[in-house]
Amino acid sequence: METLLRPFDFEFFRNGLVVATVAGALCGLVGVYVVLRGMSYIGHGLSHAIFGGFAASSLLGVNLALGAGAWGLASALMINAVTRRRAIGADAAIGVITTGSFALGLALFALFGQRGRGFEAALFGSILGVSTTDVVAVAVTTGAVAAFVFLAYRRLLFVTFDPEVAEASGVPTARVDALLMAALAASILATMQVLGVTLVAAELIIPATVARMLTSSFSRMLGLATAIGAFTGFVGMNLSYHLDVQSGPTIVLVGAALFAVAYTAGSLRGLRRARATDEVTAPAEVPTLSLAEPGRP
Amino acid sequence: MTAVADPLVRLGGLHCSYGGDPVLVDVDLAVADGQFTGVVGPSGSGKTTLLRVLLGTVAPRRGTVERRRGLRLGYVPQVETVNWSFPVTVAQCVLMARTRGRVLPWRSRAEATEVADVLERLDIADLADRHIRDLSGGQQQRVFLARALLGHPELLLLDEPTSGVDVRTRHEVLHLLADLNRQGLAIVLTTHDLNGIAAHLPHLVCLNHRVLGQGAPAEVLTAEVLERTYGARMEILEHAGMPVVVDAYDPGSAVVGLGSGRR
Secondary structure, rough: OHHHHHHOOOOOOHHHHHHHHHHHHHHHHHHHHHHHHHHHHHHHHHHHHHHHHHHHHHHHHHOHHHHHHHHHHHHHHHHHHHHHOOOOHHHHHHHHHHHHHHHHHHHHHHHHOEEEEEEEEHHHOOOOOHHHHHHHHHHHHHHHHHHHHOHHHHHHHHHHHHHHHHHHHHOOOOHHHHHHHHHHHHHHHHHHHHHHHOHHHHHHHHHHHHOOOOOOOHHHHHHHHHHHHHHHHHHHHHHHHHHHOOOHHHHHHHHHHHHHHHHHHHHHHHHHHHHHHHHHHOOOOOOOOOOOOOOOO | OOOOOOOOOEEEEEEOOOOOOEEEEEEEEOOOOOOOEEOOOOOOOHHHHHHHHOOOOOOOOOOEEEOOOOOOOOEOHHHHHHHOOOOEEEHHHOOOOOEEEEEOOOOHHHHHEEEEEEEHOOOOOOHHEOOOOOHHHHHHHHHHHHHHOOOOOOEEEEOOOOOOOOOOHHHHHHHHHHHHHOOOOEEEEEEEEOOOOOOHHOOOEEEEOEEEEEEEEHHOHHHHHHHHOOOOOOOEEEEEEEEEEOOOOOOOOOOOOOOOOOO
């Protein structure tokens, strides 16, 4: 028990744990919309796009939250505009925007070297260097996104389920989409510190996917995904400390383990249900019908 | 086209395109109070685009769209476009249409009553708590209809409402729509089904980018109009006083007699 509680003596760990738990909850919440709208690719790409902003901000000495945040928001709105217009293949256009931005980040680090937060920490996350300011920033971001989801719950649900009819019913779908993309960008930025750009997408997808396997209710899915995201962040951070592995991989592996458990449980439940149905419906004898002699049973 | 005084919607000289070839060309159409209109035409003829223009979700390149001030519209999309594994129940799906006036996510008592009333009206009250993936094709149509009716529309637009359903469900949907029309609701629907749906409607529009005919089925479902609309020869028979459209018989066609083995 003493071993488990030892890391709580360190401020960096307490800060990192709060950020991982709160950011995990945030990703779980936003991830429900990402998964149900089939936006997993966009979430993955946006995290890579933000890396470009992270690199530029790091080199210029600009506040990371502001610089990478502005870059991420611009990328998110560009992606949103491209997917809505459908002038060219959305997946191709998103690929250009996001990989181009990621490549820019790599090139900047290669040309000018690392300044401020490290290259590896940006890619895979780190439990070190999380300040009290970062904790407050993540908490404020989570509060703002949670308020948006609560107040726009009905419109978000309608646009997610049936965007065409939502628009025909007077819902400002363009504005709702843009705000959701902004919330997604904010979630990725808040989580980048502990997860890194390469694994943020997993934290968006896994908790929501596990929640979907556990419930057929949208509201319950939101609650479950948020709780699962927080759980993976909390447990993953503890594992990162004790195993001396980067925090991003450990958080995602906890999520992947939960997915495996939920999937196995679901499969076993399905098998049991199928067997029970066979036992109830299988008749003792099946009468045969001779088609060659009409009327004879 | 007979002039309609104070229509719900009037389209004048409408041209629409999505950047490439024109989808609608020089379309004139008026929808009057209580009118029940079917729009028929081949795939890609602009039927769905016409509905979207009536809805206001697609803007024309040229021409005019006049809607009566404060017109309330209801829309039922094709069921194939919907994600039926989405985690919502029938009641939650219907309530989605109520996005104005209340911010709180959970439904109020008044809303619960309204949803129950509209489900009762469509004879699916017992399905309120059922997940939408567990519905039959006809039930799915009724749920979407209920969602559209929640807003008390004056004009209801339906895109292929009997697509993929069996004969009995098709009859049920048509009877349901006829009842709603008798209660004063104007309806415009698109359909591929000339004999099962179109021939039963009081007013038809034949569309293939342009309006090629409009009026009563007896006036519109003629060999000449249908050949211009579908680009294929058809013959019109009569059964119980109603036109029945069949493919024109071509004894030289390789398709004729396949089932009987005759050549």
